[in-house]
Amino acid sequence: MGFTKRRCITTVFGIVIYVTDVGTDLWVAVQYFEDGRVAWCTLTLLFVLCGLACAQIFSYAWFCDDGGVADSADRAVRADTLSRRSAVVLHLLQLGIFIRYYRLLRKAVRTVWVCSPSVRDDTELHRDLFAKATDLSMLRLFETFLESTPQLILQLYIILGHDHRSVIQYVCITGSFFNIAWSTVDYRRCFRRSLPDVSEMPWGLPTVVYLSYKLLTVSGRVLALSLLVVLHTYYVFALAFVWLLGVIWTYREETDFCTSKHLEKLYRAVVGVILIFTFFNIKGQNSKLQMLVYYVACATQNLLIPVMFFCLEPGAAKSDFFWPVAGVIFTSTILGLLLLCLFYKFLHRKTEAPVADEVDGLRNEGKKDLEAKRRMQAFLQH
Structure with a gap:
């Protein structure tokens, strides 16, 4: 199409x-x-x-x-x-x-x-x-x-x-x-x-499930981090630490997205911010293990933050927002993970053929076309 x-x-x-x-x-x-x-x-x-x-x-x-x-x-x-x-x-x-x-x-x-x-x-x-x-x-x-x-x-x-x-x-x-x-x-x-060589994600149920999975997991993540900052503004340094872990991972994976070394550093910093909230495959390789580790860690953090807020904030139980927010965090996190499993188990169209690398598949292209196609293959995935 x-x-x-x-x-x-x-x-x-x-x-x-x-x-x-x-x-x-x-x-x-x-x-x-x-x-x-x-x-x-x-x-x-x-x-x-x-x-x-x-x-x-x-x-x-x-x-x-x-x-x-x-x-x-x-x-x-x-x-x-x-x-x-x-x-x-x-x-x-x-x-x-x-x-x-x-x-x-x-x-x-x-x-x-x-x-x-x-x-x-x-x-x-x-x-x-x-x-x-x-x-x-x-x-x-x-x-x-x-x-x-x-x-x-x-x-x-x-x-x-x-x-x-x-x-x-x-x-x-x-x-x-x-x-x-x-x-x-x-x-x-x-x-x-x-x-x-990659199948398009069709409209309908796959798109709805993917949208719901992303929206629910990101919503639960944002609400949990917001609750953490409400507990004390100093906890914003915890977000900085999570960002640093994401940046370290991008350096460990040796991403090669940009033509400039300085721009590559900015790219890795941006990906670190994205990884605070949701998972993306930064190398285009099999990422089941990384995705599993990421979402287990995020879900654990999301579910523990309301518990920590309840234990450390004396008036938590009597506040007008704690229980509704905690309920949304728990529900969106669990439901989002279930939809994630549903999508990748039954609705995810996998690559039909190996994506050509810039040598084998693009050797006859001009330099500018080669760079554009190389960038396409290096984009964040998932």
Whole structure:
């Protein structure tokens, strides 16, 4: 199946979720500033800027790797390139992702609505569209876990720990959950479709189960960590320790995702943040053991945190939030793990053939095409 009209519509829907999530976060920050909560305002803005900046850095680097940024001589040959100065300015203005959305939709609409049937059936054209969509979904994934998930912990800490509630906070929390759910499922679908030898995750039950498994496990994780921070803000160093373990694992696995050593370090730091909340296969190899260890450790932590909160916080049993939050943590963690087992046991389509490496399968490609395809194979999996 190629890049369809439904895929175009879902891409537009992704833009709406992205803008809505960032917009509600900025709205919350403004409200905190007007209320004199400067620290909360600063942290909210910091998470937003961190997610956006990281996405723009990788977007610019991939434009350079794929030949999207060129000198004047090269631009005369390829009309779809940007000058280096224009690319830098656009990414500094946080417009890199929007440029990618525009280019993807422009080419997709022309392909599925305007072009002749012979062009619409061009396999390489559709593969290129999914490669662009996968780049974009990877950037969205980075932005989500650097901005939406920390934002959730912050907002839940403010609501639960300081009893400060407003409608826009709940809208912000809802938007963050939708952003997490959408970015993880969209990324998986785009990633699997962008590789020629990997089966696409079908719509219907597999997508629903995968979405539910991710959303439930991430929700239980976020609530447990929020409860930990509510217990005492110093426990935020425990999150830093978990992040450090994730980064150490990426170094141990010797990831080779970026063309720059400095960018590779940033990539490993970002993956460390993602691993605080959910599992991803960072090498594209058999990861059953790593996944088992990861989720057993996370589930144990999630279930122990409410118990620790109850034992160390004298008024826990009488608070109006402890029992509901603890119940959601227990339920979402256990149900999420059950759905994880269900998905990988019965609904997971495995690779049909070995994915070509950059020597055997891509030896006839140009340098820029080779780098783009190598990146596809090195993307986070699962």
